[in-house]
Amino acid sequence: MATKGSKQDSTKGTEGTLGELLRVPGGEPVDLGAYDAGGTPGGPGDKATGLAATALMGEELASLQERLWAAGSAGDRRRLLLVLQGMDTSGKGGTVKHVIGLFNPSGCRITAFKAPTHEELSHSFLWRIKRALPQPGEIGIFDRSLPHSRLRSTGGTPIEDILIARVHELVSRAQLTARYNQINGFEKSLADDGVTVVKCFLHISYDQQRRRLLERLDNPDKHWRFNAGDIDERALWPAYQEAYEIALERCSVGAPWYLIPADRKWYRNWAVSRLLLEHLEALDPQYPKADFDVAEYRRRLLAT
Amino acid sequence: MATKGSKQDSTKGTEGTLGELLRVPGGEPVDLGAYDAGGTPGGPGDKATGLAATALMGEELASLQERLWAAGSAGDRRRLLLVLQGMDTSGKGGTVKHVIGLFNPSGCRITAFKAPTHEELSHSFLWRIKRALPQPGEIGIFDRSLPHSRLRSTGGTPIEDILIARVHELVSRAQLTARYNQINGFEKSLADDGVTVVKCFLHISYDQQRRRLLERLDNPDKHWRFNAGDIDERALWPAYQEAYEIALERCSVGAPWYLIPADRKWYRNWAVSRLLLEHLEALDPQYPKADFDVAEYRRRLLAT
Numbered sequence: 001m002a003t004k005g006s007k008q009d010s011t012k013g014t015e016g017t018l019g020e021l022l023r024v025p026g027g028e029p030v031d032l033g034a035y036d037a038g039g040t041p042g043g044p045g046d047k048a049t050g051l052a053a054t055a056l057m058g059e060e061l062a063s064l065q066e067r068l069w070a071a072g073s074a075g076d077r078r079r080l081l082l083v084l085q086g087m088d089t090s091g092k093g094g095t096v097k098h099v100i101g102l103f104n105p106s107g108c109r110i111t112a113f114k115a116p117t118h119e120e121l122s123h124s125f126l127w128r129i130k131r132a133l134p135q136p137g138e139i140g141i142f143d144r145s146l147p148h149s150r151l152r153s154t155g156g157t158p159i160e161d162i163l164i165a166r167v168h169e170l171v172s173r174a175q176l177t178a179r180y181n182q183i184n185g186f187e188k189s190l191a192d193d194g195v196t197v198v199k200c201f202l203h204i205s206y207d208q209q210r211r212r213l214l215e216r217l218d219n220p221d222k223h224w225r226f227n228a229g230d231i232d233e234r235a236l237w238p239a240y241q242e243a244y245e246i247a248l249e250r251c252s253v254g255a256p257w258y259l260i261p262a263d264r265k266w267y268r269n270w271a272v273s274r275l276l277l278e279h280l281e282a283l284d285p286q287y288p289k290a291d292f293d294v295a296e297y298r299r300r301l302l303a304t
Numbered sequence: 305m306a307t308k309g310s311k312q313d314s315t316k317g318t319e320g321t322l323g324e325l326l327r328v329p330g331g332e333p334v335d336l337g338a339y340d341a342g343g344t345p346g347g348p349g350d351k352a353t354g355l356a357a358t359a360l361m362g363e364e365l366a367s368l369q370e371r372l373w374a375a376g377s378a379g380d381r382r383r384l385l386l387v388l389q390g391m392d393t394s395g396k397g398g399t400v401k402h403v404i405g406l407f408n409p410s411g412c413r414i415t416a417f418k419a420p421t422h423e424e425l426s427h428s429f430l431w432r433i434k435r436a437l438p439q440p441g442e443i444g445i446f447d448r449s450l451p452h453s454r455l456r457s458t459g460g461t462p463i464e465d466i467l468i469a470r471v472h473e474l475v476s477r478a479q480l481t482a483r484y485n486q487i488n489g490f491e492k493s494l495a496d497d498g499v500t501v502v503k504c505f506l507h508i509s510y511d512q513q514r515r516r517l518l519e520r521l522d523n524p525d526k527h528w529r530f531n532a533g534d535i536d537e538r539a540l541w542p543a544y545q546e547a548y549e550i551a552l553e554r555c556s557v558g559a560p561w562y563l564i565p566a567d568r569k570w571y572r573n574w575a576v577s578r579l580l581l582e583h584l585e586a587l588d589p590q591y592p593k594a595d596f597d598v599a600e601y602r603r604r605l606l607a608t
Contacts, residue, residue, distance in 0.1 A: 070528045097408045104401045105409045106447075112410065143410075210608060217602045223594035224374045231604050290527035298521045300535050304514060 007034045008041035008261070018042045018274045024201075024259050026252030030245040037205040038263040043270055050266040057273045058102035064280040065139060067287055069107045072137015074288030077194035079134040080279060082272075083142045086202030087240060088230055089212035091262050092143050095202065098269045099276070100141055109134050110141040125179075126186055133195065139276075166243040167236055180250040187254040197255035198279055200272055201248060202262035206237055311338045312345035312565070322346045322578045328505075328563050330556030334549040341509040342567040347574055354570040361577045362406035368584035369443060371591055373411045376441015378592030381498035383438040384583060386576075387446045390506030391544060392534055393516035395566050396447050399506070402573045403580070404445055413438050414445045429483075430490055437499065443580075470547040471540055484554040491558040501559035502583055504576055505552060506566035510541055 008021060021042045024030060044050040068078065082100075084092040100108055111132040120128045134140030162179050165171045190197055204212075213234070216226040233240075248257045258275055262268040312325060325346045328334060348354040372382065386404075388396040404412055415436040424432045438444030466483050469475045494501055508516075517538070520530040537544075552561045562579055566572040 070525075073528055093410060096410050100409045101405070103409075105404045105407075105412055105414055106397060106400045106416065108409055110409055210605060213605055214602070217598055217605065220594070221374075221591045223598065224377055224592050226594070226596075226601070228596050228601070231601060231608065234605075234608055287525045288528050290524070290530070292530075292532050294521055294527065297530070297532070297535060298518070301514060301517050301521065301538075304535065304538055 006036040006039055006041075007031075008036070008039055008259070017278050018271060019258065019278050022258040022260060022271065022275070023256040024248045024252050026249070026256060028249065030248045032203065032241050032245055035203055035259055035261065037203045037208060037261050039261040040264060040267045041261065042274075043267050047264070047266045050270045054098070054102075054266070054270045054273050057277055061102050061273065061277055061280065062104055064277070064283075064285065065103050065107055067285040068139070068280065068283065069104075069137040070287045071285040072135070074291075075136075076285065076288075077136040078283055078285065079136055079138050079140065079195055080276070080283070081134055081140040081142065081190070081195055081197045082276065083197060083199040084202065085144075085200070085244075086262065087204055087209060087237075087244075088227075088233060089209050089216075090202035090204045091265060091268055092202060094265060095200075095268060095272050096141060096143060098265075099272045100139075102273065103139060107137065108139050108141065110143065112143045126182065129186075133190070136194065162247060163240065163243045166246070167239045180247070183251055184253045187251075191254055196279055196283065198275055199251075199255055199257045200260050200275065201244065201257050202260050202268060204262045208263045209234065209237075310340040310343055310345075311335075312340070312343055312563070321582050322575060323562065323582050326562040326564060326575065326579070327560040328552045328556050330553070330560060332553065334552045336507065336545050336549055339507055339563055339565065341507045341512060341565050343565040344568060344571045345565065346578075347571050351568070351570045354574045358402070358406075358570070358574045358577050361581055365406050365577065365581055365584065366408055368581070368587075368589065369407050369411050371589040372443070372584065372587065373408075373441040374591045375589040376439070378595075379440075380589065380592075381440040382587055382589065383440055383442050383444065383499055384580070384587070385438055385444040385446065385494070385499050385501045386580065387501060387503040388506065389448075389504070389548075390566065391508060391513060391541075391548075392531075392537060393513050393520075394506035394508045395569060395572055396506060398569060399504075399572060399576050400445060400447060402569075403576045404443075406577065407443060411441065412443050412445065414447070416447045430486065433490075437494070440498065466551060467544065467547045470550070471543045484551070487555055488557045491555075495558055500583055500587060502579055503555075503559055503561045504564050504579065505548065505561050506564050506572060508566045512567045513538060513541075 040050075044053050068076075068080070072079070084095055086092055096110060100110065109132070113128070113132075116128060129142075132140070132142070162176060162183075165179075166176055187197055213226065213230055216222040248259070251257065258271075260268055260271050344354075348357050372380075372384070376383070388399055390396060400414060404414065413436070417432070417436075420432060433446075436444070436446070466480060466487075469483075470480055491501055517530065517534055520526040552563070555561065562575075564572055564575050
């Protein structure tokens with residue numbers, strides 16, 4: 001599936017940040033076919049190096065997370081929200097396991113959106129999203145917990161809801177446009193409130209999805225991860241790709257989408273880790289200064 | 305602080321499970337002074353071996369967690385709840401970071417109880433506890449997020465609330481007895497609903513607490529972890545120890561308390577990991593069998 005003239009030139013990696021290399025230019029038509037799902041733009045040259053590099057980032061990530069948390073405890077309202085999207089089997093769960101697993105679980109707030117409750121349905125579609133946001137100092141993760149085949153009657157993240165609605169023609173185009181605008185407005189308000197949103201689209205190829213579904217069928221320990229509707233939904237691949245293309249184009253106004261080639265799991269994990277690292281380094285959270293007389297408390301402690 | 309004739313004889317380790325070695329006999333008076341906080345009962349002989357053994361357990365723990373989660377997705381209602389208690393600086397946060405960090409964060413539900421909301425205060429003290437319980441297939445963790453000095457006006461886990469109430473004489477002894485009974489009844493109902501509760505008391509010595517508080521004062525990056533009330537609360541050490549002794553005695557009726565010597569962090573992490581491993585192995589969750597025709601879906605997939 002290597003694509004000649006891929007939009008993401010791997011030789012660019014050393015010049016700037018990975019974010020610059022992977023970000024989707026907002027407002028321009030997106031052609032997913034022009035992005036090589038098996039590529040490793042800006043990444044280590046092979047799997048062994050990639051795995052080692054990701055493991056090495058773990059300590060830096062956890063250290064920056066602690067500083068973010070510490071700053072949050074002293075009134076800094078900043079936090080980070082990772083949004084994971086992608087076709088079934090694109091590796092959202094694996095990313096949480098391997099990348100979020102590098103952080104201190106205490107400071108992570110993972111939300112896998114399931115069928116909305118009665119209470120949630122009585123509010124705007126953004127209501128439950130707002131309730132799941134990371135608090136100051138936290139790292140939030142938004143995932144959908146259900147395959148596309150079961151989302152139609154339930155609901156996922158706002159973008160997934162739009163995708164499903166578009167693919168299955170559940171709402172009018174005018175309604176879709178209104179939703180994109182609502183999401184963009186919402187993301188703007190998040191930025192104003194100190195939430196850095198890192199949106200990752202995990203891009204896999206049609207062939208890779210077949211291989212991953214086959215793995216789930218050929219290993220009895222993975223049967224529980226296979227859903228009877230997965231193959232019907234796979235038949236809608238072109239419609240989904242088009243829906244993602246439009247969402248990536250329309251919703252890169254505030255926080256950009258990052259397009260992560262995800263056929264290689266080691267690259268996917270490396271790239272998401274690296275993007276989080278770049279964003280946390282840019283936030284540069286600081287340990288708060290003591291608001292008490294350290295020497296005095298030291299003296300009192302030593303007297304005990 | 306090595307105690308001759310410690311209640312936890314480290315030579316017993318090879319005979320049975322760690323749970324048998326560390327569990328507090330319910331209904332008998334507990335003398336915390338008889339337990340060596342610096343001991344390593346049943347554990348590896350030194351720090352390097354202990355760290356390696358804990359890291360090695362990580363894979364088994366994550367694998368059992370995946371099976372628990374998979375079984376939960378197919379209707380198995382079982383789950384596990386780790387409750388962490390202990391004096392300030394006993395290492396609850398470090399245990400979450402290093403032990404829960406071994407699991408897949410997706411399947412963990414960590415609750416650090418803070419000041420109750422207005423809604424929570426309008427209900428029974430168990431109401432918010434029930435809402436924070438792990439769902440089937442999940443691993444839940446209950447921690448208090450505030451130091452003792454700030455819990456008095458806020459609230460933590462039910463046991464902490466009782467401790468504070470007892471140490472500061474906020475309620476009558478009759479009320480305390482009623483609370484112990486309510487907690488025991490609640491734990492019984494949890495067991496009936498498939499929740500395995502693993503309660504760990506992290507036992508540190510008075511000297512070790514001084515060292516850890518001093519570390520927080522002597523390192524500017526740790527000032528944020530020091531609370532001005534910590535030293536006042538430390539003056540109540542004997543009253544807290546007594547309150548813990550009574551709670552350990554009264555609330556080992558259903559799920560037992562495990563008394564974890566916690567002066568050595570590496571042993572504490574090893575012991576909690578080992579206890580979780582023993583409980584998960586006893587649950588022995590199984591991957592669910594496919595409820596669809598695997599061959600038929602395989603054929604359909606290969607046609608795409």
